[in-house]
Amino acid sequence: xxxxxxxxxxxxxxxxxxxxxxxxxxxxxxxxxxxxxxxxxxxxxxxxxxxxxxxxxxxxxxxxxxxxxxxxxxxxxxxxxxxxxxxxxxxxxxxxxxxxxxxxxxxxxxxxxxxxxxxxxxxxxxxxxxxxxxxxxxxxxxxxxxxxxxxxxxxxxxxxxxxxxxxxxxxxxxxxxxxxxxxxxxxxxxxxxxxxxxxxxxxxxxxxxxxxxxxxxxxxxxxxxxxxxxxxxxxxxxxxxxxxxxxxxxxxxxxxxxxxxxxxxxxxxxxxxxxxxxxxxxxxxxxxxxxxxxxxxxxxxxxxxxxxxxxxxxxxxxxxxxxxxxxxxxxxxxxxxxxxxxxxxxxxxxxxxxxxxxxxxxxxxxxxxxxxxxxxxxxxxxxxxxxxxxxxxxxxxxxxxxxxxxxxxxxxxxxxxxxxxxxxxxxxxxxxx
Amino acid sequence: xxxxxxxxxxxxxxxxxxxxxxxxxxxxxxxxxxxxxxxxxxxxxxxxxxxxxxxxxxxxxxxxxxxxxxxxxxxxxxxxxxxxxxxxxxxxxxxxxxxxxxxxxxxxxxxxxxxxxxxxxxxxxxxxxxxxxxxxxxxxxxxxxxxxxxxxxxxxxxxxxxxxxxxxxxxxxxxxxxxxxxxxxxxxxxxxxxxxxxxxxxxxxxxxxxxxxxxxxxxxxxxxxxxxxxxxxxxxxxxxxxxxx
Numbered sequence: 001x002x003x004x005x006x007x008x009x010x011x012x013x014x015x016x017x018x019x020x021x022x023x024x025x026x027x028x029x030x031x032x033x034x035x036x037x038x039x040x041x042x043x044x045x046x047x048x049x050x051x052x053x054x055x056x057x058x059x060x061x062x063x064x065x066x067x068x069x070x071x072x073x074x075x076x077x078x079x080x081x082x083x084x085x086x087x088x089x090x091x092x093x094x095x096x097x098x099x100x101x102x103x104x105x106x107x108x109x110x111x112x113x114x115x116x117x118x119x120x121x122x123x124x125x126x127x128x129x130x131x132x133x134x135x136x137x138x139x140x141x142x143x144x145x146x147x148x149x150x151x152x153x154x155x156x157x158x159x160x161x162x163x164x165x166x167x168x169x170x171x172x173x174x175x176x177x178x179x180x181x182x183x184x185x186x187x188x189x190x191x192x193x194x195x196x197x198x199x200x201x202x203x204x205x206x207x208x209x210x211x212x213x214x215x216x217x218x219x220x221x222x223x224x225x226x227x228x229x230x231x232x233x234x235x236x237x238x239x240x241x242x243x244x245x246x247x248x249x250x251x252x253x254x255x256x257x258x259x260x261x262x263x264x265x266x267x268x269x270x271x272x273x274x275x276x277x278x279x280x281x282x283x284x285x286x287x288x289x290x291x292x293x294x295x296x297x298x299x300x301x302x303x304x305x306x307x308x309x310x311x312x313x314x315x316x317x318x319x320x321x322x323x324x325x326x327x328x329x330x331x332x333x334x335x336x337x338x339x340x341x342x343x344x345x346x347x348x349x350x351x352x353x354x355x356x357x358x359x360x361x362x363x364x365x366x367x368x369x370x371x372x373x374x375x376x377x378x379x380x381x382x383x384x385x386x387x388x389x390x391x392x393x394x395x396x397x398x399x400x401x402x403x404x405x406x407x408x409x410x411x412x413x414x415x416x417x418x419x420x421x422x423x424x425x426x427x428x429x430x431x432x433x
Numbered sequence: 434x435x436x437x438x439x440x441x442x443x444x445x446x447x448x449x450x451x452x453x454x455x456x457x458x459x460x461x462x463x464x465x466x467x468x469x470x471x472x473x474x475x476x477x478x479x480x481x482x483x484x485x486x487x488x489x490x491x492x493x494x495x496x497x498x499x500x501x502x503x504x505x506x507x508x509x510x511x512x513x514x515x516x517x518x519x520x521x522x523x524x525x526x527x528x529x530x531x532x533x534x535x536x537x538x539x540x541x542x543x544x545x546x547x548x549x550x551x552x553x554x555x556x557x558x559x560x561x562x563x564x565x566x567x568x569x570x571x572x573x574x575x576x577x578x579x580x581x582x583x584x585x586x587x588x589x590x591x592x593x594x595x596x597x598x599x600x601x602x603x604x605x606x607x608x609x610x611x612x613x614x615x616x617x618x619x620x621x622x623x624x625x626x627x628x629x630x631x632x633x634x635x636x637x638x639x640x641x642x643x644x645x646x647x648x649x650x651x652x653x654x655x656x657x658x659x660x661x662x663x664x665x666x667x668x669x670x671x672x673x674x675x676x677x678x
Contacts, residue, residue, distance in 0.1 A: 139639060338522055
């Protein structure tokens with residue numbers, strides 16, 4: 001038996017066209033085989049498309065990694081109520097910067113994916129919920145949607161298939177929580193973006209209480225390639241349980257930060273080699289595999305395969321493959337404090353553990369970083385984290401404690417060192433019995 | 434009382450509502466629309482949205498106060514948002530923000546550093562600038578970054594940031610690294626509401642403005658240079674067989 005072919009270190013699929021001039025235009029996209037998957041998809045049945053995506057093993061690229069085909073199959077087969085497809089383009093997880101370059105460089109692959117996915121889920125209305133601060137993406141998406149209508153890829157009777165679809169590009173207004181799918185739906189309904197109790201899941205009662213699927217940008221943009229290449233082709237990249245290519249966003253203290261689309265399961269050691277190594281040769285201290293909500297790793301984890309299983313086995317999560325690299329010059333308690341301030345600001349206020357927890361965690365960390373902490377503060381931090389993790393209404397609370405618990409796990413000494421000043425303070429006369 | 438919103442704004446609000454199966458979904462873009470007229474969400478703006486959507490002003494206020502992009506005080510000609518989240522901060526974002534606070538603050542009557550969402554100059558007048566710190570702006574590979582009216586200025590230093598705000602104060606509009614030619618905060622808000630330049634040439638010049646940061650295409654370029662590709666797709670792909678339901 002021959003060994004399976006090993007894919008190249010970088011496998012551009014989604015990012016391949018980004019080098020082309022005016023890659024965001026319909027003209028360039030169609031010249032590069034864009035909109036060739038759509039006619040094939042429209043000739044197949046919706047069930048066949050759902051099965052194809054299931055077979056491909058495509059897992060959600062927004063952080064949770066739920067199998068996309070399985071999610072699609074939760075949509076009811078009838079059309080008693082209108083069905084909706086909603087694209088989560090509210091990229092805001094600290095460190096994450098893949099969907100915004102994707103939408104700027106190649107909005108049409110997302111739109112083609114939207115048409116195919118909507119057809120597979122019998123949706124005739126699709127919303128792309130874009131983070132408000134991503135104005136240039138909104139501009140490019142609007143232009144691409146306009147071009148797609150003119151070319152007959154959107155609107156009534158698309159490519160004579162009898163299938164109708166409208167896409168609306170919807171602007172957010174600055175709220176991290178709207179990346180949580182049910183908060184996003186509340187926001188899209190014109191409300192405060194606060195998460196909903198599940199069940200019912202969106203496939204049963206989502207937008208306007210109708211069957212809805214919410215998918216990430218990178219997930220849906222992968223679909224045209226899966227239709228064209230087939231599930232076996234897709235599985236030639238990545239690992240058995242985490243197939244396909246993935247855009248790894250490398251940022252921070254490396255020589256060449258940027259977007260590197262590589263097979264799932266690539267390690268940080270490989271990624272650092274691609275990114276030219278640590279900046280100025282200053283050694284690695286800590287890094288996140290997939291955004292600030294994924295527990296941090298250290299130099300011990302250079303060879304952890306960055307796929308959904310590998311990251312989880314090593315005690316973290318793959319998240320959004322937002323690889324933030326920090327060198328020895330950065331204080332861990334300070335970084336943890338900054339991230340905690342972020343979660344405090346973005347906590348929606350709906351549930352007590354997250355709202356109050358992030359508030360108090362910030363106070364303690366600020367006190368410690370200012371040099372006014374005590375050893376007992378470390379225990380208090382962990383105790384509060386324990387009361388937030390798994391007890392919050394949505395995953396924001398879980399994400400908020402990740403930097404703290406992992407930071408203390410790997411760098412307890414650094415937290416302790418901050419307490420030295422208090423320890424050295426002379427005891428007040430009479431205070432010691 | 435005269436209506437602060439002209440006929441065109443009323444028509445635009447109706448056009449936003451028509452995009453959605455249910456009217457209330459129009460609220461977020463409509464709040465962007467009222468900001469495009471007044472440079473902030475005023476009580477009149479809240480009443481305008483409430484009246485159009487048949488909501489109470491309390492319901493609209495509840496939404497407007499939830500989202501950071503809706504400003505409760507008039508914004509300057511330009512809104513400068515500096516990313517101070519952990520990664521950008523470690524790369525110099527905190528220092529940039531501190532420097533801009535002091536630098537812009539020295540131009541105010543009291544000379545004190547500018548606070549979050551405070552303005553130097555008079556809103557509505559050329560060269561006025563509102564400064565804020567922002568959460569992760571999703572451009573981490575290009576950090577430290579800031580945005581002016583939500584257009585990206587990448588890979589900054591303190592000096593480059595000071596130069597940029599000085600140009601804004603002088604009425605100039607330096608081009609962003611990624612994004613359309615700079616206009617003003619109100620125009621950005623109008624585009625967020627979904628209204629773009631009507632003249633085709635101007636419109637394309639905003640859409641087609643350059644964005645190819647080297648960081649964005651680094652992986653793709655490295656692959657092209659080394660002859661690395663994804664596996665070739667098979668010539669013919671059959672759809673899976675499924676049982677007819």
